[in-house]
Amino acid sequence: MADNLPTRKLHLTAFMRPVSLHTGAWRYPGSYPDANFNFKHLTSFIQKLEAAKFDAFFMADHLAVLNMPIEALKRSHTVTSFEPFTLLSALSAVTEKIGLAATASTTYDQPYHVARRFASLDHLSNGRAEWNIVTTGNPESSHNFGLDEHMAHGDRYKRAREFYDVVTGLWDSFADDAFTRDVETGQYFDPEKMHVLNHVGDELKVKGPLNIARPVQGWPVIVQAGQSEPGRQLAAETAEVVFCSPRDIGAAKVLYADIKERVVKAGREKEQLKILPAAMIIVGDSKEDAQRKRLELDALVHYESGIASLSIMLGVDASVLDPDGPLPDDLPETNSSKTARESVERLAKEEGLTVRQLAQRSGGYSGLAFLGSASDIAEEMQIWLEEEASDGFTCVFPFLPQGLEEVTDRLIPELQRRGLFRDDYTGSTLREHFGLDRPENQFFPTN
Structure with a gap:
């Protein structure tokens, strides 16, 4: 296959909060039991991922302790994790190229807060921020925000669509060249290049403008997680990356085609949206060796x-x-x-x-999984890419650090050998990693 290098390459992001979705991960021999809440370990993880040229470091989030009985909760490694923005801001200082993706809820947050945090992260990281739009599925979250009941599913997505419009509008509060900082005249910015949003909608009312310059990327990259009917439509209209969980390649191809078709109907180019299914990756010396590792891991649940x-x-x-x-x-x-x-x-x-x-x-982990040697997994990933089942993957690691290192040290070189993954970053922003256009300012177009 090395003689016929593919024209498309995989995009790979690393799902890192919790550092493994598998309940038994923290108990696996040689793993770090405190990996979710140890900054030294997390710094090591992201630097290894950056050295392997991953697109992004993806932080999911929970706004409540998982709603499970205490006998189960006491065994969960998800109870303590850093707040995503705080952690990613710190990690931006010890990395240079890898993207920094954080979840922010459209149900239990306000658009001004979200717009300001992501704009700040994008500036701190020189253009590497990514917003994972979620509507929050855990009903327990409502109790931490003064509500007795969780908002209905359809209502959450209706609010999310308007929320997106407000946040992106706030990001466009200033033209890219608004801040003149003219020491001689004493004028810091040009008021003609500031837009006051004055949004009044069904769910939200926000005046603006945002009190921060337009993000380096114009807008941080938008990722949307969800496969329901309203989730697919929201993704088609707003997302640039989709995080999803199809059960196999057949289901993935159907989902891929459906979302890409919706993207085109929404008046967008389908290449401007990347679909990255979540996949747990267990690299072994053989399929049997990888399966043995999984059985050992599952036995810890x-x-x-x-x-x-x-x-x-x-x-x-x-x-x-x-x-x-x-x-x-x-x-x-x-x-x-x-x-x-x-x-x-x-x-x-x-x-x-x-x-x-x-x-x-x-x-343990009930989602899509790739198990086998580096060659086995690379072969399977190539099939997914060539048959338009995905544009890459959101990699879930079975245990850390070993599971992550087996991917970066064994799988990535094999993907590179086959021409399926980059040998080096060709840009500095996350948009450049994904091949995404920088959005035009809707209030101050340059053309």
């Missing part, structure tokens, strides 16, 4: 953690279900993530799993 994880994904208390029976078809509707629930229900039917088996899978 307690049943209490598994059934609690399943409860979160379903949005109902799974501990009251018959552990050795099938998943009931008549579970009540909830306001939790529809994508996660549909994935579990489909898995139960397709593989005939009992509630207990589902809990074991959910408590």
Whole structure:
């Protein structure tokens, strides 16, 4: 394959909060139990990822402790993690090129706060910020923001669409050349190049302008996570990167084609949106060796953690279900993530799993996984790229530091040998890494 190098290359981001989605990761032999909350370790991780030329370091976020029983919660390594903006601001000082992606909720935050934080991060990092738009699926979050009930799913997405318009409008408060800083005349900026937003909508009311210069990238890169119908449409209209979780290449190709078609219908170029499914990567000397590592990892998951994880994904208390029976078809509707629930229900039917088996899978990692030698995994990733199932992947590491190092030291060189991944960064901003255009200022166009 090295003789026929592909014209397209993979984009790879690293899912790093929690540092592993697998419940047993912190217990794996040789792993760092405190990896989520140890700045020294996190600095080492991001520098290794940057040396491997990853596009971005991706920080998910939770606005509440996971809603699971204390017997399960006490076994979870997700209880303590740094607040994303604080951590990424610190990490921006010890890196130069890798993108810095943070989650910010459109349900439990205000657009002025979000616009200001991301603009600040983009300036601090010289153009490497990325905003992961989420509507927040955990109903427990509402209790930390003075609300008794979680906002309904459809209402969350309606607010998110307007929220995006306000944030991007605030980022465009000043023309790129507004700040003249003329020492002789004493004029710091040109008032003719400042726009007051004065937004009044169905959900939000924001005057503006933002009290910070336009971001280095114009707008930080926009990533959207979600596969529901409103999630796909929001992505098509607003996102430049999609974080998703298809179960296999067949489902991924359907999702890829659907979102790309929506992008075109929205009047955008489909190349200006990258679809990066989440995939746990376990590199071994062979497929059998990688499978052995996974079985060892899965064996570290307690049943209490598994059934609690399943409860979160379903949005109902799974501990009251018959552990050795099938998943009931008549579970009540909830306001939790529809994508996660549909994935579990489909898995139960397709593989005939009992509630207990589902809990074991959910408590570990139930999503897409690539297991095998570096050559095996590179081959599979190339198929996904060539068959338009993805534009790359959001890499989930099984345990750290070993799982991350096996990817950077073994898989990345193999991808580079095949011409599937960059040998070096060709730009300095995250937009340049992704091949994304710098957006025109909607109020001060240059043409």
